[in-house]
Amino acid sequence: MGTQLKNRNEKDMINISKATTENLKSKVKGQVVLPTDSSYDQVREIWNAMIDRRPALIVRCAEANDVPYAISFARENGLEISIRGAGHNIAGNALCDNGLMIDFSTMRNVRVDAEKKRAYVEPGATLADFDEVAQSHGLATPVGINSTTGIAGLTLGGGFGWLTRKYGLTVDNLVSVDVVTANGKRIQASENENADLFWAIRGGGGNFGVVTQFEFNLHKVGPEILAGLIVFPFHQAKQVLTLYREFVESAPEELNVWALLRKAPPLPFLPGNVHGKEVVVLVTFYVGDVAQGRKLIEPLRGFGDPHGEHIGVQPHTQWQKAFDPLLTPGARNYWKSHNFTKLSDGSLDVMIEFAGKLPSAQCEIFLGLIAGAANRVPANAMAYRHRDAKFVLNVHARWDERKDDERCISWARAFFQASAPYASAGAYVNFMTEEESGRVTAAYGANYDRLAQIKNHYDPDNVFHLNQNIKPSPRQATSLFRRGNL
């Protein structure tokens, strides 16, 4: 064991002399973590336990100014660069083997200007960090549904959650970003400054530079909202989902309802004999007048004979953590995802069929409703393209033991294939697993060519390629820049 470890560390350190790393250490304010450091294994841990890679070094940035040093060090030493926000991405691109990881996990500051309704957020902040500060002013913006997710990756890929029906995607609420480009330059991007970069960053992931600050628009939300679960027997799934489909067609945008098919966790409001059995859950969220919200969700109870429900008024920050216990780090995860403009009978049948053969107690099928404000943004307004999507389906395979890898992954893949005929165009880059690079062009559709041109301008050498990669297209880009189109 000891010898193995020694050899591995020697390999990790390949081509980097002690003097060179000491020089980097002397320049950055943050910490440089090497494979020989005792904190190394803990620092390189990310959410999806399937991903186990060993960077040659990790720069734990303490300030934005550390980033240019990290980039130039990596480039000078021929190292790949990976970027870690909160390390939640399913593909695990935050981690690299034998490269340099830029780690923001110690840069989590969130500042709110309540008067302007703006938030200024560092790239290591989690949704919990963000919601806590914003909600202390009674403000929020749409972010995801699991509070340990990172603001950075979520925003750069699009971002949606309970508030998306009313206020759009997270990127729809992004006002500006501070970016370090591949050549180490620190610049800002917004509608008024480096507008091409701002267009690309809103959905284009980590392809264009390292974001060191996000500025968001905020909305008055809560601080208390009405939310919770209604849990129905699995044999009523078709009826519940059919009525759900009709209901959400006309539901106001203050109300969001997601459908979840899984085995029931041991929730105290469910009878003991339901625990561990397949169920269909309607997850409800209402932002606005509570009495009105209660009236609106009342019909949902009649969609079947619920096993039980748990709905109530609660702090928005508490609801934002409601799913955390089901989504703790350390499990093995494999996801597949489709967009839907409508839910056909066929799509519901496939969901029910595969929910009837879940390969582990933690696997689930999540149907997120995003219809509303996000659909009103033109498809070419920014990189995030598929504005016709009303639902995002997430096939979430999750399990604990390596021996179950093949069985659980096969289930997710088979479901993904069986539901594909009913899905609409595109894909959500934030839900893509590693082997899906072929779907990147589908994710951006007609926006892809412009993204490739912008990539060529800001990162012609594809320094930032450990992501859902948009490849530079040198020839086209040169001619476009000459015409001054960008």
Ligand SMILES: Cc1cc2nc3c(=O)[nH]c(=O)nc-3n(C[C@H](O)[C@H](O)[C@H](O)COP(=O)(O)OP(=O)(O)OC[C@H]3O[C@@H](n4cnc5c(N)ncnc54)[C@H](O)[C@@H]3O)c2cc1C
């Ligand atoms: C349990 C769970 C629940 C989720 N729920 C939702 C949800 O409700 N809604 C939703 O929209 N998404 C959701 N997601 C998906 C989530 O948006 C992505 O996983 C996202 O990438 C996570 O961001 P992160 O910063 O934590 O990830 P990381 O793994 O740290 O980063 C992901 C990638 O983003 C890029 N990146 C990160 N930081 C920077 C930076 N500062 N500059 C440039 N590039 C950067 C890098 O390419 C990196 O590989 C969920 C994911 C999980 C695992």
